Amino acid sequence: MSAAGLSTKNAPSPLVVLPHYIVGAIAFIVASVLLFFAAEDLSLSYVGPHILSIVHILILGWVSMIIFGALYQLIPVVMEIKLYSEILAYISFISLALGTVMMTLGFWESYVSPTFLKHTGGTFVIIAVLFFVYNVLMSARKTKNKTIENKFIVTSAFWLLATVLFGLFMLLNISYGWVAKSSIDLLKVHLLMGMLGWFMLLIIGVSSTLMPMFFIAHQLNKKCLERSYLLINIGLVIGLFLLYFFPNISWISLFGLPIVIGLISFFRYNLEAYKKRLRKKLDIGMKLSVFAFVIFILALILGMLTLISADVFPIFNSSIYLAFGASLLFGFFTILILGQMYKTLPFIVWLQKYQDKVGKFTIPLPNDLYSEKVANAHYYTVFTAIISLVIGLLISQEIVIQIASIFFVITGVLYAYNTFMIVFHKENAVPIKKPEIKK
Amino acid sequence: MRDISRLSKEEQNILQIIKTVIDPEVAVNIVDLGLIYEINHNEENKHIHILMTLSARGCPVGDTILQHVETAVRAFWTDYEVEVELTWEPQWTPEMITDDGKLALG
Numbered sequence: 001m002s003a004a005g006l007s008t009k010n011a012p013s014p015l016v017v018l019p020h021y022i023v024g025a026i027a028f029i030v031a032s033v034l035l036f037f038a039a040e041d042l043s044l045s046y047v048g049p050h051i052l053s054i055v056h057i058l059i060l061g062w063v064s065m066i067i068f069g070a071l072y073q074l075i076p077v078v079m080e081i082k083l084y085s086e087i088l089a090y091i092s093f094i095s096l097a098l099g100t101v102m103m104t105l106g107f108w109e110s111y112v113s114p115t116f117l118k119h120t121g122g123t124f125v126i127i128a129v130l131f132f133v134y135n136v137l138m139s140a141r142k143t144k145n146k147t148i149e150n151k152f153i154v155t156s157a158f159w160l161l162a163t164v165l166f167g168l169f170m171l172l173n174i175s176y177g178w179v180a181k182s183s184i185d186l187l188k189v190h191l192l193m194g195m196l197g198w199f200m201l202l203i204i205g206v207s208s209t210l211m212p213m214f215f216i217a218h219q220l221n222k223k224c225l226e227r228s229y230l231l232i233n234i235g236l237v238i239g240l241f242l243l244y245f246f247p248n249i250s251w252i253s254l255f256g257l258p259i260v261i262g263l264i265s266f267f268r269y270n271l272e273a274y275k276k277r278l279r280k281k282l283d284i285g286m287k288l289s290v291f292a293f294v295i296f297i298l299a300l301i302l303g304m305l306t307l308i309s310a311d312v313f314p315i316f317n318s319s320i321y322l323a324f325g326a327s328l329l330f331g332f333f334t335i336l337i338l339g340q341m342y343k344t345l346p347f348i349v350w351l352q353k354y355q356d357k358v359g360k361f362t363i364p365l366p367n368d369l370y371s372e373k374v375a376n377a378h379y380y381t382v383f384t385a386i387i388s389l390v391i392g393l394l395i396s397q398e399i400v401i402q403i404a405s406i407f408f409v410i411t412g413v414l415y416a417y418n419t420f421m422i423v424f425h426k427e428n429a430v431p432i433k434k435p436e437i438k439k
Numbered sequence: 440m441r442d443i444s445r446l447s448k449e450e451q452n453i454l455q456i457i458k459t460v461i462d463p464e465v466a467v468n469i470v471d472l473g474l475i476y477e478i479n480h481n482e483e484n485k486h487i488h489i490l491m492t493l494s495a496r497g498c499p500v501g502d503t504i505l506q507h508v509e510t511a512v513r514a515f516w517t518d519y520e521v522e523v524e525l526t527w528e529p530q531w532t533p534e535m536i537t538d539d540g541k542l543a544l545g
Contacts (some may be wrong), residue, residue, distance in 0.1 A: 080496065213495050216465070216544070218533055278533050279465065281545030347500060350463065355503050359460070359510030364462050432514075 010076035012083045012338050014352045016090065018423050020069020021345055023097050025416040027061030032408035034108070035389075036292070039401035042322060042393060053107035055329070059194065060125060061100040063333050067202060068092065068132055070344055071153075076134065078209050079143035079150055084135050092131035099124030112183070114175045123167050129164045133157045140157060148225045152205025155233065159197025166190050185247040189240055195325075196259060197236055199333060204228065204266045205335065207289075214286055214343055215277035224269040231262030255309040260304055267296060283367065284375040288339030291379070295331035295386060302327055302390075316394075323393040330408065331386045338415055346370060346423050353427050361429035369425050370418040378414035381407045450478045453487060453512055460507045463500050467543040469508070473535025476526065487512060487521045492531045501525075 031054055035042075040049035073087050076082060083089065102121025109115070136157045144151065170186045173179060208225055212218070235258035242252055270293060282290060302324035309320045346366035354363045385407035392400030446454060456472045457478075458539065469491070477490035489508060493501045509523045536544070 077498075125451070211499075214464070216494065216533060278536065278541070279544050351500065351503060355506075358503055358507035359514065365461070365466055367466070 007261075010080070010082045011348075011351070012072050012076070012086050012089070014348055016083075016086050016093075017069045017348055017390070018072045018345075019093055020065050020072075021341065021419055022423060023093075024062050024066040024069070024337075025419040027065060027100065027411035029409060029416060030104075031058045031062055032405055032412045034104075035405035035408060036402055039398045039405060042401055043398045048281070050108060053104050055325075056107055057100060058140060058329050058334075059103040060096065060103065061198075063199065063329070063337065065096060065100070066337050066341070067199075067206075068096065068128075070340070071136065073344060073348055074206060075139050075153075076152070076205075079140060079145050081142045084138035084142075084324065084368075088131045088135045092128045092135070095124045095131070096128035099126075099128055112174075114171055118171055122164075122171050126164050126168055129160055133161045138303075145161045148222055148229060149205045149209045152201050152208070152225075152229060155229075156198050156200075156202035156205065159193055159236075161203060163190060163194040163198050174251055181244075181247075185243065188247070189243045192236065192239055192243065195328060196232065199328075200263070200356060201232065203333065203336065204232075206341075208266070208269060210340065210343065211289065214289075215273050216277070216279050217273040217276040220269060220272050220276065220393040222269075224272070228240040228262040228265040228269070231258040231265065231307060235259035235262065243359055250311055256303065256307045260300065260307070263296075263300055263303075267293065267300070275362060283342070284372055284379065285339045288335055288342070288379055288382075290339075291383065292332050292335035295327060296410075298390065299324065299327040299332050318395055319394050323390050324390050326393055327386070330389055335382055335386065338378065338411075341415070341419065342367075342375060345419065349422050349425050353425065354429065357429045360432060362432055363429050369422045371421065374414050374418050378411045381409030381414065382411040385411055446478060447480060447540045449480045449482075451488070453478050453480060453516070456511050456515055457489070457508055459510055460504065462494075462504060464498075465544065467540055469504060471540030471543060473537060473540065474504075474531065485519045487516055487519050489521070489523045490526055491523065492526055494531050496527065 004200070034050065034054050034057065038054055041050050068089075072083055075185065099121045102117045102124065104121075106115050106117030106121055112327075114329070127309055136153065140150065140154050166186075167190050169178075170183065170190060173181075173186070204225070212220055218296065235255055239255035239259070242249070242255055274293075279286075302320060305320050306324050309317045346369040349369060350366040351362075354361075385404050388400055388407065389404035394405055454470060454475070457475060458468045460469050461467065462469055462472055462474075465472070472494065474493060475489065475491045477488070479486075479488040479490075481487070489512070491505070492510065493504065498504075505523050505525060509521050512523075513519070513521045
């Protein structure tokens with residue numbers, strides 16, 4: 001067999017990838033439970049106590065954890081190369097897990113003052129990120145596929161590095177007072193880099209590769225993605241400059257305009273893939289992913305409102321920011337991960353268990369490794385959860401936020417059930433009976 | 440290329456066996472997906488050559504599918520050397536899916 005363009009031989013050991021999915025699923029449940037107890041704070045302001053704790057466990061323990069794990073598997077697929085180092089990936093995983101626990105606890109007990117937990121946790125996160133970024137960049141160096149999708153992924157790794165370094169700078173600045181700037185202003189810089197520079201660019205890169213592949217959609221207009229890349233990065237650089245040096249000028253949020261246009265451009269690309277798809281019938285993984293993109297529209301609308309809310313309706317500014325953040329983090333990112341888990345994890349385990357048995361044994365298909373009923377159930381619970389969360393945040397009602405959190409907890413438990421079912425799948429192969437053929 | 444309609448009797452048998460190979464992602468057999476470009480059966484040299492493609496470069500289950508084809512064919516033509524060759528030329532397009540394949544995709 002000739003091997004050019006194949007990726008299974010490049011795939012890392014499942015032992016590198018699977019622990020990320022397990023820890024991620026647990027972190028998502030913990031974040032949902034914390035949301036319940038922080039509902040009161042969330043109905044008040046966007047930097048209240050407990051919120052930073054939830055944001056960090058969601059961003060680090062859930063979204064980053066799964067993304068790190070999935071990328072170790074996907075980089076060989078997207079870039080047609082081998083992962084640079086599995087050992088670095090292990091160290092990064094342990095470091096990220098430890099860092100997440102410490103930072104979540106640290107921010108839960110105190111959200112302003114510097115503590116040992118936050119500093120040590122932050123250091124672990126930096127180590128995790130450094131090793132991850134180094135691994136991605138060293139792998140990407142070897143690729144011959146200089147596609148726009150890969151450019152998104154590599155650029156996002158740089159923004160990730162900038163985000164955590166800036167995060168550590170913020171924590172240390174509270175102790176040492178290097179620059180006389182308010183923590184809130186610095187937080188905005190940190191947030192913008194993390195949410196848009198790291199997550200958004202990465203998600204654009206990965207989903208623009210995967211969605212057309214799973215839809216079986218060809219001949220898409222990549223100019224949409226080129227435009228998106230340029231506009232988002234320009235917007236980011238201008239935005240970060242303004243937020244850091246001139247945080248108080250009016251209409252500052254307008255730097256977000258090119259970013260919004262860039263995001264619409266990305267959305268159009270995926271919409272085209274959806275429309276041109278050959279696979280009309282969507283499986284649960286793709287149904288969830290499509291739903292994530294519907295929530296993305298909601299996030300875009302809320303994002304556009306944040307551009308003007310501070311100057312036009314300042315009373316609702318905090319609620320709109322919170323709803324926007326939630327629609328991205330608990331909405332688009334979370335639901336896309338829920339969906340894409342079903343498109344990646346079953347294959348990773350399936351390949352590990354059955355790769356050598358194809359053709360010789362009757363074996364299950366990757367989709368047989370989880371319960372579709374359970375997956376369908378959390379499709380509806382996550383729908384209820386995200387809609388009630390956004391409404392609860394917009395109208396600042398504690399009880400609605402709590403209802404949302406209960407639905408998120410149910411979603412998390414159902415999702416974890418399927419994750420564990422896949423990861424701990426027991427081999428089930430029956431030798432094939434040869435069919436009669438005329439020779 | 441791709442004209443697998445003019446196959447000998449034996450090559451048609453091979454095609455039938457390859458039809459048991461399912462793409463695990465879309466759950467449709469790879470013949471109906473249009474992935475098989477050529478089948479050459481050489482009685483004299485005891486050689487079977489299959490030229491095929493994949494729907495996407497870097498497809499995560501790519502070499503499992505290739506291996507599956509090889510194993511499935513070898514199981515019946517035990518005294519033959521079976522060679523499964525992957526090509527990206529011509530590039531696969533959705534037009535190569537058969538009507539049955541389109542139906543199965545929903």
